[in-house]
Amino acid sequence: MHPGVLAGVSVWRLLVAGCALYGVGNATGWSENFEALSQLASLLAGIVYLGLLAYPLFTGxxxxxxxxxxxxGATTVLLLLVAGAFFGLMGGDPGYLPFEHIVTPLLVLVDWCVVGRSQAATRWWHPLTWIAFPLAYLVYYLAADLSMYGFLDPGDDAFAGMIAMLLVSVVAVGYLLYGIGKLGGAVRRANAPAGPASHGGPPLR
Structure with a gap:
């Protein structure tokens, strides 16, 4: 990889990680309020993008x-779920914890659409498995009896329908990301210079 490209991608992913972790710190002070999905999702994003930042060290x-x-992909879907639920189901205020609800979700979406390359190799079944993190949170939410979200009340007759709607939405968003990844890969292949490196798709750099 060209050093300039590597440096640019590294700075970008440091920015994503920094915004995610700043959002967590802003919401929790690193001492409380870690039960909400928005805090846990941003914490996960910070860890994932710090890992991506360090990844080139292991590949020379x-x-x-x-x-x-x-x-x-799973991280992007989770952050988009946070943003969608906050604004679509909770009538969220854009000025309330904007890094968790707006900035970080947008940054991971841009990373998926523009910065990364491996999304072009996403398997068709991956979006079906990207519900893993939302399901893990749901299990935690019910086991801990958190009851912090009005639309997630196990005692409500509409609870099962709400869960089904959220899971279907997560899968649908996942397939939208899948399509974006495949389209981006096709565009890069079409614009790749002729030569051995362009055969069979672009190298993932």
């Missing part, structure tokens, strides 16, 4: 991300 700078985009 030849690659800036793993060949599989599963973790990036």
């Amino acid at each position: 700078g030849r690659r800036h991300e793993p060949q599989s985009a599963w973790l990036r």
Whole structure:
């Protein structure tokens, strides 16, 4: 990988990680209020993007991300769920914890659409498995009896329908990301210079 490209991607992913962790700190002071999905999702994003930042150290700078985009996709879906639920179901105020609800979700979406390359190799079934993090939070939410979200009240007759709607929405968003990844890969292949490196798709750099 060209050193300039590696440096640019590294700075970008440091920015994503920094915004995610700043959002967590702003909401929790690093001492409380870690129960909400928005805080846990931003914390996960910060860890994932710090891992991506460090990844080139393990490849000698030849690659800036793993060949599989599963973790990036699952993280992106989770952050978009946070934003969608906050604004669509909770009538959220854009000025309330904007890094968690706006900035970080947008940054991970841009990373998926523009910065990364491995999303072009996403398997068709990956979006079905990207519900793993939302499901894990749901289990935690019910086991801990948190009851912090009005639309997630197990005693409500509409609870099962709400869960089904959220899971279907997560899968639908996942397939939208899948399509974006495949389209981006096709565009890069079409614009790649002729030569051995362009055969069979672009190298994942």
